Amino acid sequence: MIEINDVTKLYKVKGKEIVGVKNVSLTIEKGEIFGIVGYSGAGKSSLLRCLNLLEKPTSGEIKIDGISITKLGKKELREERLKIGMIFQHFYLISAKTVFENIAFALKAAGKTKEEITSKTNELLKLVGLENQKDQYPSQLSGGQKQRVGIARALANDPKVLLCDEATSALDPNTTKSILSLLKSINKKLGITIVLITHEMEVVKEICHRMAIMQDGEIIESGDVYNIFANPEKELTKTFISSVIQMDLPEPLLKNRKGTVIKIQFKGAIAEEAVVSELFQNFRVKGNILHGKIEYIQDTPLGIFIMELVGEEAEVKRAISYIESRIENLEVVKQVA
Amino acid sequence: MLDSILNILPDLNKAFFETLYMVAISLGVSLVVGLPLGIILFVTDKGLLFENAWIKQIAGILVNLIRSVPFIILLVALLPLTQLITGTTIGPTAASVSLSVAAIPFFARLVETSLREIDKGVIEAAVAVGATPWMIIREVLLPEAKPGIVQAITVTAISLLGYSAMAGIVGGGGIGDFAIRFGYYRYDNTIMLTTVILLIVIVQLMQVIGDGAAKAVNKR
Numbered sequence: 153m154i155e156i157n158d159v160t161k162l163y164k165v166k167g168k169e170i171v172g173v174k175n176v177s178l179t180i181e182k183g184e185i186f187g188i189v190g191y192s193g194a195g196k197s198s199l200l201r202c203l204n205l206l207e208k209p210t211s212g213e214i215k216i217d218g219i220s221i222t223k224l225g226k227k228e229l230r231e232e233r234l235k236i237g238m239i240f241q242h243f244y245l246i247s248a249k250t251v252f253e254n255i256a257f258a259l260k261a262a263g264k265t266k267e268e269i270t271s272k273t274n275e276l277l278k279l280v281g282l283e284n285q286k287d288q289y290p291s292q293l294s295g296g297q298k299q300r301v302g303i304a305r306a307l308a309n310d311p312k313v314l315l316c317d318e319a320t321s322a323l324d325p326n327t328t329k330s331i332l333s334l335l336k337s338i339n340k341k342l343g344i345t346i347v348l349i350t351h352e353m354e355v356v357k358e359i360c361h362r363m364a365i366m367q368d369g370e371i372i373e374s375g376d377v378y379n380i381f382a383n384p385e386k387e388l389t390k391t392f393i394s395s396v397i398q399m400d401l402p403e404p405l406l407k408n409r410k411g412t413v414i415k416i417q418f419k420g421a422i423a424e425e426a427v428v429s430e431l432f433q434n435f436r437v438k439g440n441i442l443h444g445k446i447e448y449i450q451d452t453p454l455g456i457f458i459m460e461l462v463g464e465e466a467e468v469k470r471a472i473s474y475i476e477s478r479i480e481n482l483e484v485v486k487q488v489a
Numbered sequence: 490m491l492d493s494i495l496n497i498l499p500d501l502n503k504a505f506f507e508t509l510y511m512v513a514i515s516l517g518v519s520l521v522v523g524l525p526l527g528i529i530l531f532v533t534d535k536g537l538l539f540e541n542a543w544i545k546q547i548a549g550i551l552v553n554l555i556r557s558v559p560f561i562i563l564l565v566a567l568l569p570l571t572q573l574i575t576g577t578t579i580g581p582t583a584a585s586v587s588l589s590v591a592a593i594p595f596f597a598r599l600v601e602t603s604l605r606e607i608d609k610g611v612i613e614a615a616v617a618v619g620a621t622p623w624m625i626i627r628e629v630l631l632p633e634a635k636p637g638i639v640q641a642i643t644v645t646a647i648s649l650l651g652y653s654a655m656a657g658i659v660g661g662g663g664i665g666d667f668a669i670r671f672g673y674y675r676y677d678n679t680i681m682l683t684t685v686i687l688l689i690v691i692v693q694l695m696q697v698i699g700d701g702a703a704k705a706v707n708k709r
Contacts, residue, residue: 204617233619244614247709248632257628261620289708305618 153182153345154203154313159212161198161369172198173209174369180362185339185346187356187377189392190366196349199366200315203347204236205229217312234262237306237344241318243298245290251301252277252286258308276304280334296327303334307342314338316348320355332358353396357381357449365389378449382419382481397447399456405442406486411462413442414472417481418455427478428457435471437463458485493679501667501684507581508663508691511656512649515588519596519645524638526552526593527600528626537612538622552594560591560652564659571659584661588652596645603637604630636707643699647692664688 156179161172173195180186190196201207202214205221214222221232245254255276259269277283280300290298299319306314316335320328336359339346350356356363356377364374365388373386381397384390394400399415406413418427432439443458461468476482526548532538533545558566564587568578571586611633615625631638654665664684672681 206613206617230619230621233617236617238614238617240610240614242608242610244608244610246611246615246629246633248635248706249628249708257615257620258618260628261615261618261624291709302614305614309619 153184153217154178154180154347155213155215156180156199156203157213157215159199159202159209159214161195161202161207162210171195171369172207173202176212176369176371178364178371178374180345180347182345183339183343184361185336185348185359187360187363188347188349188366188371189351189353189356189363190349191351194366195369196366197317198369200317200347200349203313203315204233204238206238234258234309235311236313236315237309237311238315238317239299239302239306239319241321243290243295243302243322245298245301245305247290250287250289251282251293254290254301255304255308258305262309272308273304276307279307279338280304294327295323296331299323299327299331300334303331303338307338307344310342312345314344314346316346316350318350319348321350321352328355329358335359353392357396357447361450365392378420378452378454381447381449382417382454397445397456399443399445399458401443401458401485409442409460409486411438411440411460412468412472412484413458413460413486414475415483415485416455416457416459416475416479417483418446418453418457418479419481420452420454427475428459431471431475435463435474436467437461437471493677494683497671497680497683500671501664501687504662504664504667504684505687507661508650508653508665511581511585511588511653511661511663512646514582514585515592515649516642516646518585518589519592519649520642522589523593523596523645524600526597527604528630530597530601531604531630532622532626536609538616538625552597555590555594556598560587561655561658563587563591564655568659579660581656581661581663584653584656584659584663587659588649588656591652592645592649595648596641599641599644600634600638603634603641606637607633636703636709639699639703639706643695643703646695646699650688650691650695664691 157177159176160174163170163172176199188196188199198207202209209222213220216236219232221229224232246257249257252273255273256269259272264272277286280303282297282300282304285293285297290301293301320331323331332355335346338344348355360377362375363377363380364371365386366372367388373380373389380389381393384393440460441457442460444456446453446455461471472484529544530548530552533541567587567590571578571583574586575582577583607630612625612629615629653661653663654669656663657666657669664687668681668684671677672684
């Protein structure tokens, strides 16, 4: 659906060149929710803004649905933009227009007739759950309601792609959840490809299918969200993941352990299997669970346990190799003294 | 004292309507010309809809040029133009020409300033929606800047009221001129005071109406 081909965006600030995006190549499939994560200044916003040419890439090509948008003329670009919705962190609604008029604006831009505009706007109001607010002005709405208007406006012309620029970063956790579930249902119901950028890993975990991590203008890691959560490679990725899945043991607690401390990660179906109980049945070791958690990412469980194994050294070793044969991700945090 | 006020009443009445006439005409002209000029000053700026350094520079210099000439000099310097447009160089109609010329760049700058206060993101969101520049001007810029533009009209109208006092130079008449001729030159403090109070009342009234209108159109 979206093909980003070796895109670079440089900015000139006071005669100096600053890298926004550096040699990024990425393919985003039709109908998926793709998340781009990074700290502020990592270039994710620049990259997103290149996708509807709010920023013109310095070099490289961007194709959306087979159309090379980097090569379009002004008028064609405008028409193409009707098919690329965008929502923003700060909503950017027209404060002098009512909710209805704000949504109608996008339809007017597409040259729709009055009747079409009225019926489509009402349909969109229903979709985002704002039928009762249609005559209110943005200043009378809550943050979540404003973002709903933004979403309705972005969806007005039945876009193929929805770009979300930190769409939930200005919202409280509950509102964030409701906006995310709205995006999720839109993705399912309308089959729209969603590209979102965020610095909140929680958002990615919640709704994204695939993701990329950006640092200093480059994509340093990308892939399936579940796989990245299960096997992060880069340091930054691990940092981001630990912001949502806290698995570190307090240092003093670790120090006082007499046995061998191991960290096991269960992936997918295995998480439901009784590996741990089999372990205690088959080997003469005692286990203390120090920490445990099962996260559901894309409805697939990812379990992480930290356990202390106490027993004879040889038996503990055999127990560990048994686990290793069953589970690919095992880490011995502390060997027995 | 009451007598002298009653005596000047017919003259004052005439002066009042002359002022109204001059301010109305020049305000009207400055709105019609100054609003587009203000929009041009804004949209030709860097990174905006019609980015164009040349137009921006030329319009900017023209505006500054007129604004830097003291009104009293402008009034005299524009006499040939006044003759050309109105066929005369005296009277309130003639005075309205230079008043308009002075008010256009003044109002244009105020419009530009109120457009500048719009969040750039709102404009960008409209661009992202696929709206044409013309549609963005009409449906985003103008509605969003409306409270500011209404304030600008108020300020321009009040400034015009002040400038119109100098219209006396070309026989424009009006309250200000009346105050100078009867009050100042003839040392008639009663007349002076009366006209000044009248001007204060008019300015207050303009401000109250302007503020009310600005508040009414403000949806922020």
